[in-house]
Amino acid sequence: MDNEKTFKTKTGFCHVLPDKIVLTRDGITGNITTVTVGDNISRILIIYGGLSIGLFYFAFDNYRNGQIVQSILFGLLGAYLVYGILNSISNSATPIIDRQKIKEVKLKKAIVGLTRSRFEVLFENDQGKIKKRLIMLPGSLTNGQGETEKAIKIMTEEKLITNRKSSDNQF
Known part of the structure; x- marks a missing residue:
């Protein structure tokens, strides 16, 4: 996995590989999410x-x-x-997203004190339906600013973000 780029998320890590994006859960928050949601939000x-x-x-x-x-x-x-x-209803909790099936990746910036930054990944699932996978980034109490900068850098280098301007430096 030499080409792997990794950043922290709210419940674990996001691994950006050449052919796919893999989301792993880690720690107490990730374990609770696995039990309550699993890979399906229904x-x-x-x-x-x-x-x-x-x-x-x-x-x-x-x-x-x-x-x-x-x-x-x-x-x-x-x-x-x-x-x-x-x-x-159109959201997904899938942990693996094939990069060839990604249609769009949007960066949604945090509203200080109210929300956290996140990526919205629109992709086609195995049934041919367009689904949205939210990749929530860490909050302000867990070095959210630094981790968000790292995540944006990785997603930009991999040419995944579709709504970011090069002059936009606010997170």
Whole structure:
């Protein structure tokens, strides 16, 4: 693996090889992710669906009892979960992405204090469907700035990032 380039992610490491991208999980966070999500996100989407049904039930029940504020709150939370489910249906948790099947790689920069930087990799899966794999980079408490710079350098050198301008130096 002489041509391997590696950078840290939120739950492990990303290995950029000449023919594929391999994501490995490491440590406590990676082990928890492996148990809860595995290589498929359908389980977590089903859990979110169950939670949203429960929230809509509480919204309806509170509305029947005349508690309008609570019913609006539960309804909005349920709608937010449904929105998240709909946005995540095309996501994938696959650990190996064939570089020939990659259509696009976008860098999404962090919003300080709210989000972390990430790569969105659009690729064609084995069934011919376009899927999105998120590669979450480390946060600010785990040297996020330095690791993000390293990751961007590797992805740029490998000519994978499609939305980055050469004059863009903010992370």
